[in-house]
Amino acid sequence: MRTIEKSDQLYRLPNPNGLYTAKSGYQWLMYNSNIILDSRAVKMWRSLWSLCIPTHWKLLMWMAFHDAFPTRINRRVTRIARSHTCPRCNKSKETIQHFFRDCWLSKLLWWISPLAISIDANPQVPRTQ
Ligand SMILES: [Zn+2]
Secondary structure: OOOOOOOOOOOOOOOOOOOOOHHHHHHHHHHHOOOOOOOHHHHHHHHHHHHOOOOOHHHHHHHOOOOOOOOOOHHOOOOOOOOOOOOOOOOOOHHHHHHHHOHHHHHHHHHHOOOOOOOOOOOOOOOOO
């Protein structure tokens, strides 16, 4: 195995106080990359991050929009999962849509949650009182 003959160096991002934050890292990345962001997308994400809701909900929405969940489909692409089939129903590919919306267990969980969300117009799950 070949090693790189180069010593480590301390590198600080251009932050006025010298401290690294996720924000300073993001700003550095946006400034030093060729990523071109759609202004509508920037506005939408800023709106999302400014919502007065728990941070984990914001992260959940961000991950859903970016298809960043470790679904079987995504794990199959990286060869972590052997199958792309949903382990709960064994009927469909486990995509983000299937995981949150289409799987019968997801529908049931949404329905029995405190939010009582019905995915279907006529849910096939019993209503509890
Ligand atoms: Zn399923």
